[in-house]
Amino acid sequence: MKKIIFTLLIFASVLLSQHAVAQGVLQSTDLRTVNVDNLSDSDIAKVKAQLASNNMTIDQAQTALLAKGLSASEFVKLKNRLGSSANNAITTIPQLQETPSENNSGIRTQTAFSNVKVKDTENALVFGSELFDNPTLNFAPDLQLATPINYVLGPGDELQVSVYGVQLYNTTINVSAEGKIAIDAVGQLYVSGMTIEAATQKIKNAIANIYSTVASGQSQVSVSLGKIRTVKVTIIGGKQPGNYSVSSLASVYNALHLAGGPSKNGSYRNIELIRNNQVIKYIDIYDFLVKGDQSANVNLKDNDVIRIPAYTKRVTVEGEVKRPGIFELKKGETFSTLLSFASGFSESAYIASVNVTQKTSKEFKVQDISKAEFATYIPQAGDIFKVNRILNRFENRITIVGAVFRPETYAFTEGMRVSDLIAKADGLKEDAYNKRARILRITDNLTAEVINVNLEKALSGNLEADIVLNKEDVLTVYSILDFTEDFKITIDGEIKKPGVYNFYQGLSLNDLLIQAGGLSGSASKRVEIARMIVSEDIDNSNPNKAELFNIEITPSNNEQAKNFVLSPFDVINIRKMAVYEKPQVVSVVGAVNYEGKYVLASKLAKVADLIERAGGLTTQANSSGVKIKRPIQAKQIEAIENIDLNLGVNDSIQKNIEKRLKDDVKYAIIPVDWEAIVKNPLSSTNVRLVPGDIIEVATFNEGVKVAGNVLLTSEIPYVKGKGFNYYLDAVGGLDAKAWKKKAYIIYPNGKAAITHSFLFFKSYPLVTPGSQIIIPEKPETTKLNTTEVVSIGSVIASLALLIVTAFK
Template sequence: MKKLFYVLTFLFLLLGSSNANAQDIIKSKDLSTIKVDYLSDDEISKIVAQLKSNNATIDDVESMALSKGMSQTEFDKLRTRVKEYEKKNSKDTDKDKKDKDKKKDDKSKDIDKDSEFGRRQEKIKNEKVKDSLNALIFGSQLFDNPTLNFEPDLKMATPLNYVLGPGDKLEVSIYGIQQFDDTVTVNFEGKIAIQNVGQIAVAGMSIEAATQKIKAAIAKVYSTVRSGQSQVSVSLSEIRTIKITVVGGKQPGNYSISSLATVYNALHLAGGPGKDGSYRNIELIRNNRVFKNIDVYRFLVKGDQSDNVGLKDNDVIRIPAYSQRVTVEGEVKRPGIFEMKKGETFADLLNFASGFNEFAYTASVNVLQKTGKEFKVHDIKESEYASYLPQSGDVFKITKILNRFENRIKIEGAVFRPDYYSFTEGMRVSELIAKAEGLKEDAYSKRARVIRLQYDLTTEIVNVDLSAALSGDVTADIELKREDIVTIYSILDFREEYKVTIDGEVKNPGEYEYFENLTLNDLVIQVGGLTGSASKRVEVARMVKSDQIDDADPKRIELLELQITADNNEQIKNFVLQPFDVINIRKMAVYEKPEMVKVSGAVTYPGKYAIANKKETVYNVVMRAGGLTSIANLDGMKIKRPIKEEQLKQLESIDLNLDKKQIGEDGKESNLKDKDSLNSKLTKKLRDDLKFATIPVNWEKIVKDKNHYSNVTLFPGDEIEVAVYNEGVKVTGNVLLTSEIPYRSGKGFKYYINAVGGVDNKGWKRKAYIIYPNGKASVTGSFLFFRSYPKVTPDSQIVVPEKPEVKKMSAGEWVSIGSVLASLALLIVTAFK
């Protein structure tokens, strides 16, 4: 304890002897007046040096400092500044400390990155939270936007009216014949100390006045300054932090901000006015008097920042409750809740809301007012906008204009410019047609139609003799009315749309438009000409027309047989087609392109072979491939036949006639939402997984008898696979070890299953089956208590399937069965008594 007392006493004595400010404020036994914020970096460095020289830390002297009156808050600040200083200087070397230029570089590490002039300011962090409750209040978006702030720009030149105070740092430089450079701090007495010059009181002075005073003091010491051979420069290098108070904001409290900060900066930090706070009568109180009334609307509406004055230490920003708010809804550019001052009119309110939008009904505005007992509705005429004084709680509703036109008329149909046109009283049909640039050539001149909207909103049709109206007949050229729709018909509207159809051996078969005098030659050229497989036979089916029904004639159409030259598109020049004719160009009787099959595996010449005749068999193709090689497995020949799309469509169309309830993969009953779901699964498996159907081939039988059923006729796309002889037997499925066992003559089915360790707990041994090399399969058979297994051959595969899950009966179901049996037994006993 004695050591700590010695350290603290020595520390404060050192401060007192080295700095006059510290000597006046730090009394020998009273530390209650110490303000750590006003201690300079040099004073902190001396405290750190004294602690190190006595092998003590700042934490060691905490209890002693508190006992001498220092508050816990001030000591925490002192501890923070000491530790920050130690951390900042922990990387400095002895060489850096002796070199003056290096010291300036070290100081620059603490300079605000946004400053290009060496000016720094303590950063103020303030996280914004979007205020959704007050989002409709006009002006609230100014203070809850995290990307918007009013922080002072440290890059700007120091304002000449900036008032210096304790904590500011000045950069004083003399340049010319004599040179001097020093950074001095305004201490809490308001003075700066310049080497060889002495102390100068600058607190409370503007930067401009302080500069003149400093120059005058330096000129007394430096003769070259006095003579003008050297110049003096004074600039603000570090801005002090001031404390202000915000009352009535969303986040009221005390704030430490830059001495360059303004009112809007402080309001932004406090989140703006609170829920019931005023945006138009904010008070800046300085020295216990209202220094300025701030109206945020002046900035929001006009961009006027005259209210955004600078702040001073201990300023108070008071946000009182609003006195009058109104709501604007509907067709304005900026609907919301607005605060009104006494004497402001609805025209001013409309200006705050940025005026009506393009859909607003502006002749009058409906306002919902509140009386002392109930609501009432009032209409404000356009002439009253500049005189009506809104009352607190008013709700102004601006409605849309009506979806109707006061002078619109429409013309459509066979005119050159069908559209809407402006209507004038006394307008006639001929005038409207003239506005539409006249009639088209296809206009139907006998009649025009006018659809008219009557006063009761019903419609009527008025027919017009168009040729008479255009020839000057005033009776026919009727007067039009607002919202009339005039329709000019086209003669093309009355014509039936005729088509002809061509099919068969042409490039682009289909339905085509019919024209008068259309010939077969014209149509053949239009569809791209004949294909190479076209024959000379052409059949034309023609519609039969008759006003009477002839039951004796069963014909529904007329068939015309024609002959053409198949290799020429120009023929039968005089055959003229009629509407709805169906032309069919027949195909040649024999016109087939060579198609291929494939042979792979253990043959002499594997590859693709053309089908030479209509009944090309397996034997013929294999022999064309050079026959089987010595390593071929005679029992391992099969045909892979591609599954055709037509077969898949047939499968999809089959109704499997299954119950709606099916057993799912998990063994539970489930309802089928679609009766074709199983069909689609099968179709998908065939199309994506299997792709081929397998046909087993018995080569030994074919060699002995070419008419054997295995010697099947091949189809285009078939593939003959000849397996290489393999002496292994594969065992897969639900067995303990999937493996391939060497074939042993005379060994049966059980031998190979036992060779892989037998079946597992899910294996269904009695349903095991074997797949032979040629694709044929055989299953295990049973009769009474005897079971017969299929014969095993080389290169075959034994598969043990999985047992299906069986739903076990619950205890309740067993009890139900037991009760039924008991009741049945009782019934039988009773019957035989």
Template sequence: MKKLITVIAIFMALFLSNSIVAQDILKGNDLSTVRVDYLSDGDIAKIKTQLQNNNVTIDQAEAMALSKGMSASEFAKLKKRLALPEGTKPTANKSVAKKKSNDLKSEDEEESDDDALRKQEKIVNKKVKDSLNSLVFGSELFDNPTLNFQPNLNLATPVNYVLGPGDELQISVNGVQEFSDNVPVSVEGKVNIQYVGQISVSGMTIEAATQKIKGAISRVYSTVRSGQSQVGVSLSRIRTIKVTIIGSKQPGNYSISSLATVYNALFLGGGPSKNGSYRNIELIRNNQVYKNIDIYRFLVSGNQSDNVGLKDNDVIRIPAYTNRVTVEGEAKRPGIFEMKKGERFSDLLNFASGFNEFAYTASVNVLQKTGKEFKVADIQAAQYSSYVPVNGDVFRISKILNRFENRIIIDGAVFRPDTYSFHAGMRVADLIRQAEGLKEDAYLKRARIIRLKEDLTTEIVNVDLAKAMNADVSANIELNKEDRVTVYSILDFKEDYKVTIDGEIKNPNVYDFQDNLTLNDLIVAAGGLTGSASKRVEIARMIRAEEIDEKNPNKVELFTIEINPESNEQATNFELKPFDVVNIRRMAVNDKPEMVLIGGAVAYPGKYVLVNKKEKIYSVIQRAGGLTSLASLNGIKIKRPIKKDQIEALENVNMNLGKKDSIQNKLKKKLKEDLKFATIPVDWDKVSKNQNSNANVTLLPGDEIEVSPFNETVKVAGNVLLTSEIPYKSGKGFNYYLDAVGGLDAKGWRKKAYIIYPNGQAAVSHNVLLFFRTSPTVTPGSQIVVPEKPEQHKLTTGEWVSIGSVITSLALLIVTAFK
């Protein structure tokens, strides 16, 4: 009964503590009994909501939860559950406690989220690139963070693994009877198993300890003795051991995994120091040299026989090197190498991965050091296996020469121009046959050989190719290596003739001339005649003569022929000569209909075709039905597009304003970008009375006629107090309308005010007599514009003083002159 009450109390405590966590993890006082494995998905969702409502991240809540008794392992489980999608639980054995790992990982390597069978504590060892010793062969092995030789903790435990204090075993009984627990190996080297007692395992292999533990458990669990239950023993946590590294870049004592090896420890220590040996590293165990490690065995052949496991209190000693040499030049892996006693230059080549493809392999130059000075020696290929490198030797492997032993070249009018191998006794015909023979356009009178002489100068040897191919020994001369044979083509000597066609043709251009080229051929090649082609064709032909004819002033000979414009095949098929120029003339009358646009207060606005070349504005307005009753007789104007040639003409005019003056540039910019049309005002009163007056403007294609409707207001704009439209009053002038908008502002320039009438015409004020000024008449629909005054530079006091001094000096000069 007592046991039952205890079980119920424990269950209630767990349940209540978990409920407290789920309800309010930030306000709970005691979280030591929390078991995250027993929290439901709903509880996890409540915790997420609680953290979000309090604007607290899970990392910020860690210190609070640990201070209230929650273990670090349980908080890690909670953090993991909160990171998983809702409804997902981690697949772990709830009876197996998750222990900290003692893994040898670099600082930037992330720890796996998967639940490994065993773990280790994370050891940080920052790697710094060794630029000082970068040429030393093997140095890159210890400053590369992707190489760390860490043991794989997920592999099966080695059967020869020796247990010791700090290890932890997972012991389980499965079957009729079940039991599971994680038991550490105490400092006395014993494990304490519930109901079984203490068992000494220190110094035993994992295999021997497993047998001993099974025997002890079978004495307590009867089903184990009968075989109804099975015992499992595995290593769940690995102890750390202490090793000392001497002579490394980062010497010191290191706590590392008991599964670690020599290379793992060397990596942690940064490898040998600047003068450290890579080939005579000592592993000292129990004050004796247990193993000599040669890293080159691993670097050159991948042999890891020296990568032995470490034990507690091992010492790794890296002595200074005794013999280093340097390999420069055309080796596959140049650098600084350490040599052992008795090793030869051939061994050094093996360390450097041999010569590269450009190396001169017949001999190697070596720079040696004597007791007083330097000495240079050459090692021949036969000495590679006997020469013993000496400390400080610098071996220089040079490049092969940029020349060929048996090269010969042929180019030009052969089917396969290329580089070929030369052999003694080779002749011109032999090389041509090797190049698949002569092409049809080959020039047989002559071939050229550029020959390299013994003093490296060149000479030209000419060959009669026709005789050489007919086995004439005198012409089929013998070749030398490095000869370059060139076979000419008859096309190389042919002039590149052209003919030109222009005018009413679809593709006027310059075309290649061929023999028997006719006018019909050229017309078809140029895409045929256009619809505006006339029957007249002019063909200009250059005059060729051996002597100058002073009586003939003509530069060309001119042919005028008639063609049928409706057909590209002419009855007179004129034969052309090189450099002829053909001009297809345009029909005398072949103008396409051109239009103007009329809009505004007319009966039928829209586009109208110009009937004749001098059609006037009055005629077009009458064709558009005349003016409507709403039209303003003073509001008719023509907007004429500014053409490209007008802008070009302005650009070609030199106004002599100086290079730095921007007036002309501003004017060109205004024409190009701002103004699209030029406005032509129309005096309709004159036009309607006399159609022959100058006011009846002749229209051009693209013109736009704008008839404004009648407007009874006058617009006032510019530098006035109020931009507005004022109703028109007959007889009122400038001042009336300026006063109606409040007058001018501080920058208004009354003298330069002007008016723009509805038809686009403008007028300004002007002086009549000395003190009288008249303003233009204001009409309905017009616009008064007041511009801004230019900024005036006021003279400073110093400038007034200077002017006064000049005037005084002039006065004195005048007085002096009249004395």
């Protein structure tokens, strides 16, 4: 019985809890046990009524329901049972209406204020003028910073009011000319003259009185500045004085920049900010320029006046300071203060004293200010301070050069002697010449004198020789190597590295052979050494200019048994073996039985010998097509370069010849009459070969090639008995630029034949198989114009008239 009663109690409590949830789902603080499936339709209707009474949709209530423990799956079920959430809100109290905003992005805006910058050429040297000439420095307020809590609202400001949380609301409200704002369902609020912080609290309280979710903390209110109002300020004494509309966040420096800064005679140190007819701030721009202090850069208010009075005192600083220019000084400021404005002396400044040019009532006067007076001297208006450079001299320099271990400049001390300076330089080197040293000294009348020193005595303690030095003295210690002649020796001939080498005492031929890389393989046993003749007396009976030594060496050994000792300026020549010539080759190509390269076994080898070694001509060979291609030698080009054709400096004919030989021709062609050689081996066409020759045997070709200025470049089959004109006709004849009388034929063996003319008759060369007919182009000629023809006619007529007159 007890179990039944307990079960009924549990069931009743569940039903009551579900009913309670249905009655106050938004007011409940714990929704973890809610099961939406157990809610009846009447329960769902009650939830809808609760949402309507709170002017909410189920989506707007999502965050609050989940925070109270309702699971996400149960929320989805609840939303599905409630149906579409778009029409669930039933307005039971005046609803907030969103006001369209031109600034929906939420970014604070401000009307842009600018002014044309005018370069101050008259005041360019005045310290601080560049601050207002630079258009990139405008001191404009940063609109993206957080709204200042002490910002005072006024007519023209724009507020962005947002309600977020259970209720969502955004609107943009302008502060009216009467200083009020109007919020839907709330009414009008007076905010002009209030800080943004105080106005925010007032707006929150007003909205909370109407909307319960704000009062309960379920919704929050945010107030921020949108578009910022402008204020009017007046600037007097600027380069561009007048009334300016500036941002309500603008500062004094921003307004000064718009006005171009102080005028020509305006002060940079005593600018006044006047508000309500009282000076509330004195602005010293130097505090910002020198220290970066912006404490005087206060925000402006409507109807503020910035007055720039005339300066009281300006001075000029020239010369060796880091920032020369014109500076404004206040009463009581000293030269030390002025020096800080100029960023101090430069590295090369003379700081012992400063020269100042002052103005008296009648004239100028010059005064020197010592370093001790810098902190007490009060500059006068119009002073011109000139900071000079230090002298290009040393007060305690002394120098040592030459054969010491540390030649350098050292500090001079009174009483320093030669031995002291040498000790500072770590002593003499091994090659030092200790009989004499030299002191170069500048005397009092600025002339130079030389003092000789006996180093040996000076370093042995002789005070008379150990001369006392003066500042700026230069001590030179000589080296014995300075007195030694630089001897050379020359080796040439069959040595691997011929050239000029340094001579050393005791140098032998074996030493030099090793130094020069050893003998080459072609070195003979003969060596000739030429030595200069040295004598105090002239021997007219001896015409020899050098003494010759002929010695024999072992070519296969660099170390000779007899080690010949050399002398300065000897010239050694290693002779070449009488017979030492590397095998050299020629090539045979074309229609022979064995093409390839062949060594010239004999100095007298001829064309027929090599063709015979190559197996003779093949059956396809053209016996009329044998020729030799001989490479153009460098000495042939050099010979042409050395010939003066007297063509003038700017004439390019000779240069073109040289270029053609080097780059284009490369080979000289030697025609060979093979049939004549076969009949008579002693024929002159059986030429002797030289290394590098290429014997080329052409394959028989029955065609005749026609090229040049013809209508069709082609190869025409050879027809026995047909002449020159037959092949020209076969290619369509000549073109308009053809020069037929200069036509020529190139035969297979490289020989060429030209067309001959006698009176009106032309003799064309014989055409053979494999030959090539070339028709060149006519050279261009300049035709006479009408004026030239008339001029020539006039000259001829005049001559004719003279002749007729002469014979009358």
